[in-house]
Amino acid sequence: MLITNFIFVKGSFEVMEVNLDCTNYASAKSSLARIFNTTEDDLLLYLESFGEFESSQSDDLYRYLFKVNGLPMDKYNVTWFHFSHVEDVNSFYRNGILTTGKARNILHPRLTKLSEGLDRRGSNPFAESTRDKISLPETDEGPHAFLIRDAALATITNKGNTFPELVYDIAGDLVGENYTILVDRFFEISIPCEVSFLSDPKCDELQHALAYVKMVYDGEDELVAARLTNIYFDSKGVDISPDRVQKVDTVGSI
Numbered sequence: 001m002l003i004t005n006f007i008f009v010k011g012s013f014e015v016m017e018v019n020l021d022c023t024n025y026a027s028a029k030s031s032l033a034r035i036f037n038t039t040e041d042d043l044l045l046y047l048e049s050f051g052e053f054e055s056s057q058s059d060d061l062y063r064y065l066f067k068v069n070g071l072p073m074d075k076y077n078v079t080w081f082h083f084s085h086v087e088d089v090n091s092f093y094r095n096g097i098l099t100t101g102k103a104r105n106i107l108h109p110r111l112t113k114l115s116e117g118l119d120r121r122g123s124n125p126f127a128e129s130t131r132d133k134i135s136l137p138e139t140d141e142g143p144h145a146f147l148i149r150d151a152a153l154a155t156i157t158n159k160g161n162t163f164p165e166l167v168y169d170i171a172g173d174l175v176g177e178n179y180t181i182l183v184d185r186f187f188e189i190s191i192p193c194e195v196s197f198l199s200d201p202k203c204d205e206l207q208h209a210l211a212y213v214k215m216v217y218d219g220e221d222e223l224v225a226a227r228l229t230n231i232y233f234d235s236k237g238v239d240i241s242p243d244r245v246q247k248v249d250t251v252g253s254i
Helices: 025-035 040-049 055-068 091-095 100-114 127-133 149-155 165-175 179-189 205-217 222-229
Strands: 008-010 013-015 077-086 144-146 191-199 232-234 245-250
Touching (some): 025 040, 025 205, 040 205, 055 205, 091 245, 165 179, 205 222
Antiparallel strands (some): 144 232
């Protein structure tokens, strides 16, 4: 579990001493115990005493825990997991994670260059979804991420799952039904990677992390529990600044 040892301010983001980290069951359990100022053993005893549990009961479980243990600490960070393909993994340390609009401005000329010698065939199969995304040009979206890392990994069944949707949208716009060839060209020169970054707690991250730990402790498969309890991060058109990036890993199996 990655937990910083001090509080510091870099830019406008404050990194706290304690961090909710759902990299896996062990890190989620450990960080929850710290946030609730208890031991891992006592945390599990509290979760066990709740009794039978379904993923839809995350709010009930949270209320039960602070009734028997006390409220969690006020200040902590949350780790989120973002997956993508890029040509330079160090770009995340320089630029952070970009919004959809800014990523489009980088990807479009790159894919245009990669499409040289490739004829357009038919229409853009993504025309409708692309039109919806740009219908309000003054707005932007993303970046997006997963709270529970295993939930992201459970969705990755082929290289396409880690691609930015923009790669498909732009490829379809440039070469129509030949988009798969252009996507493959980009795949050949790009690197699949996982970026973990920090945010302040926004809503119900603790509830879902507790539900994840409870389900695994009760015997559920970790991937199944992650899929049932995960929530998503939406930065709503605001970049993830470089000072919030914790770590960038290449993912060779994607």
